[in-house]
Amino acid sequence: MSGTGIQPIGGTARGLRSDVVAGLVLMVIASVVGWQNRAYPVGNLAEPGPGYMPLMIAAALGVFGLLIALRARTSPLFNAVDWSEGRRGIVMLIACAVAVFALERIGYRLSMIALLVFMLGVVERKRATPTLIVAFGFSFLSYYLFASLLKVQLPRGPWGL
Secondary structure (H helix, E strand, O other): OOOOOOOOOOOOOOOOOOHHHHHHEEEEEEHHHHHHHHHHHOOOOOOEEEOHHHHHHHHHHHHHHHHHHOOOOOOOOOHHHHOHHHHHHHHHHHHHHHHEEEHHHHHHHHHHHHHHHHHHHOOOOHHHHHHHHHHHHHHHHHHHHHHHOOOOOOOOOOOOO
């Protein structure tokens, strides 16, 4: 019926809603992360282990996915979603995968600069000056925050960057 444009009695179309699909995907991701987290000790609230935070994040993601799926009454039908931006999303996903691959090889700062220049300059078509300011600023400030202040070990790359 939804393909013919005819609305059922009561005015609401029946079928799988896009927010149900999104919520289920989030719950699947949360389940996979939770399952993979089994290898790490969780500890407790007073002395959390390395598996504590990933487990909490997975639990929160699962709860939010469930809430999104349960509140999907007004979202569009999944088969009616416009996928015109799908190609752009795939390009961004591939760019993130390349950045993850490059992280150990060229270091955090250069990887983030390259990723942000690509995302802002190529994908979003922003002007060169703001793109470079944001890319360099984010890269170096986030490295300072995490590596220097929070003492998180981030890859430095072959040139010490």
